[in-house]
Amino acid sequence: MLKKLSQFTLALIGLTVLFSSCKKTYDSIQVVDGKKIQDYITANNLTVIEDSLKTGYYYQILNPGTGTALYSTSDSVLYNLSVKGLENGTVYWASSLNGNFGTLGGYTNVLSPVDNTIFATVGVTAIRDVILRLKPGGSARILLPSYLVYGKNGSGTVPSNENIDMTITTAPEKSQIALDDRVINDIIKKNSLTMIKDPSRVYYSISTPGTGTDKISLSSTVIANYTLRFADGTVSQTNVDGTFSAVLGNLGVRGWGDVIPGKLTAGGKIRLLIPSDRGYGPVGIPPSLPKNAVLDFDIEIVSVTN
Incomplete structure (x- = not known):
């Protein structure tokens, strides 16, 4: 009995050594x-x-x-x-x-x-x-x-x-306002633009004031064509078929309402360079509109309803 047990024990040890030698070790x-x-x-x-x-x-x-x-x-x-x-x-x-x-x-x-x-x-x-x-x-x-x-x-x-x-x-700047202003001025310089700085810090240039008789206010409903670009010139959005309609004061991009009222009527055309806090701010609109983005708009007012 002891002899058989010893043989069994030796066999078990042999199998353990065999399996241990075959086991592959992996690095963490x-x-x-x-x-x-x-x-x-x-x-x-x-x-x-x-x-x-x-x-x-x-x-x-x-x-x-x-x-x-x-x-x-x-x-x-x-x-x-x-x-x-x-x-x-x-x-x-x-x-x-x-x-x-x-x-x-x-x-x-x-x-x-x-x-x-x-x-x-x-x-x-x-x-x-x-x-x-x-x-x-x-x-x-x-x-x-x-x-x-x-x-x-x-x-x-x-x-x-x-x-x-x-x-x-x-960034060299420690405030988003200062960074936005530098980015906007870089756009102006790169494209040789002549722009006016609104008190809201939105920069604008009016190419055509318009020929309409209805004055635009924040409560006006406007139909507009527009092209939106980013600071590097990339076109993000275009809507040029007269289907975009909104109450000016309800737009997520507050930069439109900062400048357009009192300056344009129907038929008017304007370019806006909008700092991020007057656009979509630190959140953006995922995935197409980044956080803290300066917005560059070409806008044509098609019609105005008060």
């Missing part, structure tokens, strides 16, 4: 991501800094910015982001002059596309950590392991376990 995602990022740094000869808490990301200050003080968690920060794949270089999304993020420094850890597209909103502490190292007008690069961004599920067109190469650029 932290190890896998870390190796890919290190290989990327080496291949591109990058000079980067590992984050002080060693959570897995690396950063490089491209331009420290200017000013007398660093950002703090209570400072207003205006910034743009680009997000691309570390290995494949695919740009998944990027904010630009057409819109920007604007929040207090302590809340910049939220990663959400400026145009509210299909990409998920996630918390990325690295963004806040690096932004707080910059001054206004500064920029930085962050190499993010997948587990600190979209993880194993990915998001939108970002695949599973995708490491991210991110660029952050902060």
Whole structure:
């Protein structure tokens, strides 16, 4: 009996050793991501800094910015982001002059596309950590392991376990009003426009005041043709078939009502450069109208009803 038991025990030990030798070990995602990022740094000869808490990301200050003080968690920060794949270089999304993020420094850890597209909103502490190292007008690069961004599920067109190469650029201005005014003046200069600045901070140019007899007020119903462009000249919307009708004072774009009453009648044509707070503000209209976007309108008043 003891002999049989010993043989059984030896056989069991042998099977255990056999199965153990056949078992494949897998590296954790932290190890896998870390190796890919290190290989990327080496291949591109990058000079980067590992984050002080060693959570897995690396950063490089491209331009420290200017000013007398660093950002703090209570400072207003205006910034743009680009997000691309570390290995494949695919740009998944990027904010630009057409819109920007604007929040207090302590809340910049939220990663959400400026145009509210299909990409998920996630918390990325690295963004806040690096932004707080910059001054206004500064920029930085962050190499993010997948587990600190979209993880194993990915998001939108970002695949599973995708490491991210991110660029952050902060605006020289610390208020959205000042940033909007610079963007508008850049449009004017680029296109050699002659514009008047309304007290509402909307810039306008009237090409035809109109020949109608009905005066326009905020309570007027107007039928209008219009073309909407973004700051980079991209056409966002057109409606030129006389089907757009609205009470002027009820429009989401308050910039129309700021300028048009008393200046145009039916047949009038005007160009408006509207700062973001007189447009769709910090929310925008997803997915086509970005947050904090300056709006460039060409408008023709077709008819007026009072």
